[in-house]
Amino acid sequence: MTRIVEANFATSATGVSDSLPDDTSEVVFLGRSNVGKSSFINALCNKKGLAKSSSTPGKTRLINFFNIVFLKDKEKFIARFVDLPGFGYARVSKSMKNEWQRNLTNFLEKRSSIRIFVQLLDARHPNLEIDFSVNELLRKNKRGDQKIIQIFTKADKLNQKEMFALKKDFPSSIMVSNSKKTHIDKALELIFNSLFFEGKSNDNI
Ligand SMILES: Nc1nc2c(ncn2[C@@H]2O[C@H](COP(=O)(O)OP(=O)(O)OP(=O)(O)O)[C@@H](O)[C@H]2O)c(=O)[nH]1
Numbered sequence: 001m002t003r004i005v006e007a008n009f010a011t012s013a014t015g016v017s018d019s020l021p022d023d024t025s026e027v028v029f030l031g032r033s034n035v036g037k038s039s040f041i042n043a044l045c046n047k048k049g050l051a052k053s054s055s056t057p058g059k060t061r062l063i064n065f066f067n068i069v070f071l072k073d074k075e076k077f078i079a080r081f082v083d084l085p086g087f088g089y090a091r092v093s094k095s096m097k098n099e100w101q102r103n104l105t106n107f108l109e110k111r112s113s114i115r116i117f118v119q120l121l122d123a124r125h126p127n128l129e130i131d132f133s134v135n136e137l138l139r140k141n142k143r144g145d146q147k148i149i150q151i152f153t154k155a156d157k158l159n160q161k162e163m164f165a166l167k168k169d170f171p172s173s174i175m176v177s178n179s180k181k182t183h184i185d186k187a188l189e190l191i192f193n194s195l196f197f198e199g200k201s202n203d204n205i
């Protein structure tokens with residue numbers, strides 16, 4: 001079993017230029033505003049309030065870095081989690097929105113320490129245009145040493161029939177609930193293995 005034994009906030013940045021030195025492998029969490037990125041980080045780390053979450057979309061406005069220590073078979077592994085502002089948040093001014101989007105895209109393309117892109121999608125809305133375009137952007141720009149992992153959040157909001165249909169459409173994705181803590185361990189295992197063990201294996205999409 002893999003566990004996160006240490007998780008601490010490191011710093012915030014607005015883009016590549018004021019980010020930490022890129023000396024540690026990073027897992028970035030991205031997706032639409034309010035999809036549950038910050039809550040997912042807290043669930044993975046089993047640490048409430050580590051990343052600030054809120055029912056108001058647009059809570060995370062900066063790029064937030066967390067120092068993470070995994071423990072697997074008595075061995076420690078070091079990484080960083082990166083909580084990003086959400087895409088597609090409407091209630092900010094247009095110029096601010098464009099600047100965010102540009103900064104974020106620039107960060108995803110230029111930040112050399114990113115190893116894993118964890119793309120989060122809302123289990124209730126699996127086919128949104130904005131998620132497809134983010135996925136396109138990632139696939140087009142990702143380097144050979146980078147992977148994309150797709151995870152659906154808010155699985156607790158689906159009934160059995162809806163869950164069955166989602167699994168049929170996305171057979172290799174993981175469906176988690178941050179509030180009910182379901183399949184968090186499965187997601188953690190996938191992230192850990194992709195980060196440290198799988199070499200250049202395929203994305204889960
Ligand atoms: N029912 C349910 N609610 C969730 C889940 N994950 C997150 N939420 C709720 O969704 C809201 C948004 O969660 P955040 O973690 O702040 O979302 P975010 O993607 O970080 O949002 P931004 O920082 O605005 O981009 C909060 O009210 C959470 O409690 C989940 O798996 N199930």
Ligand SMILES: [Mg+2]
Binds near residue numbers: 038052053084
């Ligand atoms: Mg957030």
